[in-house]
Amino acid sequence: MTGKLLLATILCLMGGSALGDDVLEGTYNVTAFCTAVKTGTQLGSIESCQTYYVCTSTGPQKSSCQDGYSYDLAKSSCYPSSQVNCYWGLDNPCTGRDKVWVPNTSVCGGYYYCTEGTCSPAKKCATNQVFDSTTQACKWGSCNGADSTATEGTVLSTPCDVVPPGIWFGDTEACDIWYKCESSSTGVTLKNGVCGTAMPAFNPQAQNCGYKTAAICSRVTGNPISNVATSCTTADSKKADPLVCNQYSECVSGTWTKLACATGYYYDVNGKKCVLRQDATPVATCNRCLFAQTMFVNAVDSDNCSKYLYCPEKGDPTETPCPEDHYFNESLSGCAPDSGLKEYVGSNGACLGASVDGATTEADEATTADPKE
Ligand SMILES: *[C@@H]1O[C@H](CO)[C@@H](O)[C@H](O)[C@H]1NC(C)=O
Ligand SMILES: *[C@@H]1O[C@H](CO)[C@@H](O)[C@H](O)[C@H]1NC(C)=O
Ligand SMILES: *[C@@H]1O[C@H](CO)[C@@H](O)[C@H](O)[C@H]1NC(C)=O
Ligand SMILES: *[C@@H]1O[C@H](CO)[C@@H](O)[C@H](O)[C@H]1NC(C)=O
Numbered sequence: 001m002t003g004k005l006l007l008a009t010i011l012c013l014m015g016g017s018a019l020g021d022d023v024l025e026g027t028y029n030v031t032a033f034c035t036a037v038k039t040g041t042q043l044g045s046i047e048s049c050q051t052y053y054v055c056t057s058t059g060p061q062k063s064s065c066q067d068g069y070s071y072d073l074a075k076s077s078c079y080p081s082s083q084v085n086c087y088w089g090l091d092n093p094c095t096g097r098d099k100v101w102v103p104n105t106s107v108c109g110g111y112y113y114c115t116e117g118t119c120s121p122a123k124k125c126a127t128n129q130v131f132d133s134t135t136q137a138c139k140w141g142s143c144n145g146a147d148s149t150a151t152e153g154t155v156l157s158t159p160c161d162v163v164p165p166g167i168w169f170g171d172t173e174a175c176d177i178w179y180k181c182e183s184s185s186t187g188v189t190l191k192n193g194v195c196g197t198a199m200p201a202f203n204p205q206a207q208n209c210g211y212k213t214a215a216i217c218s219r220v221t222g223n224p225i226s227n228v229a230t231s232c233t234t235a236d237s238k239k240a241d242p243l244v245c246n247q248y249s250e251c252v253s254g255t256w257t258k259l260a261c262a263t264g265y266y267y268d269v270n271g272k273k274c275v276l277r278q279d280a281t282p283v284a285t286c287n288r289c290l291f292a293q294t295m296f297v298n299a300v301d302s303d304n305c306s307k308y309l310y311c312p313e314k315g316d317p318t319e320t321p322c323p324e325d326h327y328f329n330e331s332l333s334g335c336a337p338d339s340g341l342k343e344y345v346g347s348n349g350a351c352l353g354a355s356v357d358g359a360t361t362e363a364d365e366a367t368t369a370d371p372k373e
Helices: 002-015 032-035 338-347 362-369
Strands: 042-044 051-056 057-065 067-071 075-081 101-105 108-114 129-132 137-140 169-170 178-185 185-194 201-203 208-209 239-241 245-252 255-260 266-270 273-276 297-298 308-309 318-321 324-328 336-337
Touching: 032 042, 032 051, 032 057, 032 169, 101 129, 169 201, 324 338, 336 338
Parallel strands: none
Antiparallel strands: 042 051, 051 057, 067 075, 101 108, 129 137, 169 178, 178 185, 201 208, 239 245, 245 255, 266 273, 297 308, 308 318, 324 336
């Protein structure tokens, strides 16, 4: 009895995870990923190249390569660091490398050119492109919330950064969705699909679709496994990201695909497209500090345009209303008398529908109800 307890304690200390607590690396929920892959699968870390996780039946077990070695996700093994395409958490990603391009893992789409172990000044891929370290090139893709302006902490931008290529794995939002990271000469791409109605449950242990059972589908928690694509049915439909004003999802071939507007642009909920920040009416819950040139900005306020945000350099913005009979004028960076509101509303999408009387008239109630849908 005591022996077993001691063993369990040691395992806990070693793995930090044998029983109990979830293993998290920023937005990467290692525990959740382990429920979605076959037992025995090794997952990568996005905090350190030396670290990897073995998915046991009780959850992830943390392991480490010896010093000077890095975990090679594609080969599921440790190799001398200079031979491994891994850059997470490195102070100098160019160490031991010459005439190659390497990613700046702290910035989505960021990269460097290495010359005899020294990094070039930081460079960045164009908007809606990410850096692919396997092909050493920028390619079409989205940062999935790992936007350079919004990044604080560790953000997993694609499951293929941590799941080895060539295996099928499940989803934690729906039992019938499967994914696979496919490696080719153009880099690693995430494939996904949906099991048919006859065999509607993806079974990671068997690596195929099967009958639905509680055990097979127990990984489904309703939380997205990461910010990855999930299935959708309405062709051509789009939805705004509730938190990041320039992001939205579009239904492409049956899956929600994350997209981002260019720098300086927001996703407009009425036009359902990207428009200049000042003209856009973004979703009311998103943070208009993104791309702001000033520290005080309008909150989305279709009522009387009086709410504004203070955008600190770090941390969350705070919201305050202007005093009575005033609206917030972003170009003034302050509150102005309501006499100018009508003109202001015409050229500032954040206040679309706002009026001096606010929501006191029926007509205004109709306009305020509109963007919320
Ligand atoms: C991580 O995943 C586990 C298993 O799916 C889940 O129970 C837990 O709530 C998740 N934790 C977070 C912080 O999302
Ligand atoms: C690259 O990463 C560093 C932190 O390691 C960061 O300070 C820098 O801004 C990044 N480069 C770019 C182009 O943003
Ligand atoms: C704006 O509208 C809100 C809600 O109707 C109200 O509480 C607030 O006093 C109004 N502010 C101004 C400055 O008119
Ligand atoms: C407020 O902003 C507009 C630009 O949208 C500007 O033309 C106007 O002069 C500003 N000032 C006041 C007091 O309304």
